[in-house]
Amino acid sequence: MKSKTAAGCVTLVVVLCMLAGCSIGSGLLTPAKSGLPSSDKTQHIKPxxxxxxxxxxxxxxxxxxxxxxxxxxxxxxxxxxxxxxxxxxxxxxxxxxxxxxxxxxxxxxxxxxxxxxxxxxxxxxxxxxxxxxxxxxxxxxxxxxxxxxxxxxxxxxxxxxxxxFVEGVFYNKRIFRGLGVSVPQTWQELLDIASKAKEAGITPFAYASSDAWAINMMLNTLWVRTAGPESVEGFVDGSRKWTDPDVLDGFRRFELLVDKEYLQSGSLGRKYAQQHQTFRSGEAAMLFDGSWANASLLDPEQSRIMDDIGFFSFPSAGGKGDDLINGSxxxxxxxxxxxxxxxxxxxxxxxxxxxxxxxxxxxxxxxxxxxxxKLTDMTGIHPIIGVLLEASKNKTFPAFDSIVQAKVRETLETSMQELLGRRLTAEQVLQRMQRVQEEANQELRRLP
Incomplete structure (x- = not known):
């Protein structure tokens, strides 16, 4: 009697389980997978x-x-x-x-x-x-x-x-045509264009230096033009000095742009984004920046000069790094x-x-x-991108702040703000830089 009752109970459970959409396997009663809605299949996945x-x-x-x-x-x-x-x-x-x-x-x-x-x-x-x-x-x-x-x-x-990215000079083609100038090949030609723009009441270079890192883009290119790309590694390993004459040459050229007032006035009070605003509104002839600036300059909701933007690598300065472009x-x-x-x-x-x-x-x-x-399909791309991609095929050098110590980078940023404010000369900046570099190199040598 007991065995019949037990068998009947098992039969009843199996029938009820089948009606409820259950399956029997490995001695366990589990929900039948085929009967579950798709949403239930993932409800137990832990987020x-x-x-x-x-x-x-x-x-x-x-x-x-x-x-x-x-x-x-x-x-x-x-x-x-x-x-x-x-x-x-x-x-x-x-x-x-x-x-x-x-x-x-x-x-x-x-x-x-x-x-x-x-x-x-x-x-x-x-x-x-x-x-x-x-x-x-x-x-x-x-x-x-x-x-x-x-x-x-x-x-x-x-x-x-x-x-x-590559760094160089974006320029307003319409302004260049109005000034009767073409893309400069030498440092002196660049100065001549800046002079003509200033005389015409046009800002030669859109510029902002409240965000101190932005100051050193053009400066980095200038001293590599005059002193060569190995100068930066040399600062760290001690084979070169910030005070070397060919490095000073690059800094003095930047100082000349400041003295001639070719950089946008009031730059120390301007954030980096504001130099984009000045250039894309058509107020400036040139802008030294990285290719990432395209995100702003080619934005149809912000830019008034999308069809007038050109780009050129910084012109020759007659130094060791004239054939290079800052790119990485x-x-x-x-x-x-x-x-x-x-x-x-x-x-x-x-x-x-x-x-x-x-x-x-x-x-x-x-x-x-x-x-x-590496992309092969370039259809639908703005023409300026082709110019930038072509420039990126040149021999490149990395940005200095990927090589020097943080303390050195910070010192150059604050020192160049002081130069822009006419509180330091190029020589004084480099004397300070060399002192800080030597201290940073000593700390580096002490590391395990």
């Missing part, structure tokens, strides 16, 4: 968040931010349970304040804006960066980048550039070495999306930013 730190926070960066938002949305679609938290921080604050503090504490974001060169080497030494070499091999991407040199340490890749692939993304399996998979998927032909082409077409990767 997780990955922070993506970017620096697209200024008005002129809004087109690039829009692309990054689309990348984040695609990433969430590809990775079940993932929520991407976009965290925007001003570039200098991220690079020189927030990220170094996070790296020291061992808690950087999972994805973050990273500068190549000295920054990358420092964080690799601290073991904070994910080695991307196996991921690039898995995805077959390594050969598709124009250059990974600034993110490579001991043969391993620890960051991926988001774009390439130093701005990119790094990734925390502290990842769980799901975060690692999200990183791989981010790289697949961000460094695809589609996104690199969008970045170039929509915001004018030169790609970090």
């Amino acid at each position: 997780f968040t990955v922070t993506l730190r970017h620096t697209q926070v200024k008005d002129q960066d809004r087109l690039r931010l829009r692309i990054l938002e689309d990348v984040a949305a695609k990433l969430e679609e590809k990775v079940p349970g993932l929520k991407v938290e976009l965290e925007g921080i001003e570039d200098k604050v991220n690079r020189f304040e927030k990220l170094p503090a996070e790296m020291a504490a061992g808690n950087p974001p999972k994805i973050f804006d990273l500068f190549g060169g000295a920054d990358t080497r420092k964080y690799v030494k601290a073991r904070r960066l994910l080695d991307l070499t196996p991921i690039l091999e898995e995805l077959g991407l390594q050969s598709k980048f124009s250059s990974l040199d600034e993110f490579t340490v001991d043969g391993h890749v620890y960051g991926l550039p988001t774009a390439s 692939h130093s701005n990119g993304y790094g990734f925390s070495s502290n990842l769980n399996d799901r975060e690692y998979k999200a990183i791989v998927e981010f790289i697949k999306i961000m460094y695809s032909d589609e996104i690199q082409k969008r970045q170039l077409k929509e915001s004018g930013i030169l790609p970090a990767m």
Whole structure:
């Protein structure tokens, strides 16, 4: 009687389970997969968040931010349970304040804006960066980048550039035609154009120096023109001095632009974005800047001179670096070495999306930013981009701040603000720079 009752109970359970959409397997009663709605299939996936730190926070960066938002949305679609938290921080604050503090504490974001060169080497030494070499091999991407040199340490890749850049002179073609001048080939021709613009009541160079880093773009090119690119490495290894005559030559040329009032008046009270505003409104003949300025200059909602923009490499100064252009692939993304399996998979998927032909082409077409990767389809691109890409094929040198110590960079920024305010001469700036460089080199030698 008991056995019949038990058998009947099992039969009843099986029938009820079948009616309820259950299955029996391995001695367990489980929900039948075929009977679940699609929404229920993922309801038990544990959500997780990955922070993506970017620096697209200024008005002129809004087109690039829009692309990054689309990348984040695609990433969430590809990775079940993932929520991407976009965290925007001003570039200098991220690079020189927030990220170094996070790296020291061992808690950087999972994805973050990273500068190549000295920054990358420092964080690799601290073991904070994910080695991307196996991921690039898995995805077959390594050969598709124009250059990974600034993110490579001991043969391993620890960051991926988001774009390439060159620095030089944007100019207003309409103003040049009105002045009866053409693209200058020499330093003296550049001075002649600046003089004519000033006489005509036109600002020769749009310029802003409240953001001190912006001062040193043109200056960096000037002293490399006169002293050669090896001068910067020489400052750090002690084989060259800031006070060397050929370095002083470049600084004196910059000082001449200040004395002649060829740089926009009141520059010490102007933020970097304001030099873009001056140039794209048609008030200035020239603007020395990086190719990333295209995000602002080619924005139809902001620029009045889209069809009149030209670009030329800084003219010859008769020195050791005349055939070079400041260009590099130093701005990119790094990734925390502290990842769980799901975060690692999200990183791989981010790289697949961000460094695809589609996104690199969008970045170039929509915001004018030169790609970090080799593209073959250039249809629909603004003509000035072709000029910039051609310029990037020249021999390049890296920005000085990717090589010298932070203390040296900071001293040059504040000292040049004093030069612009007529409180220091070029000679006094370089004497100070050499003292600080020697102190920084001694500290470097004391490091383990």
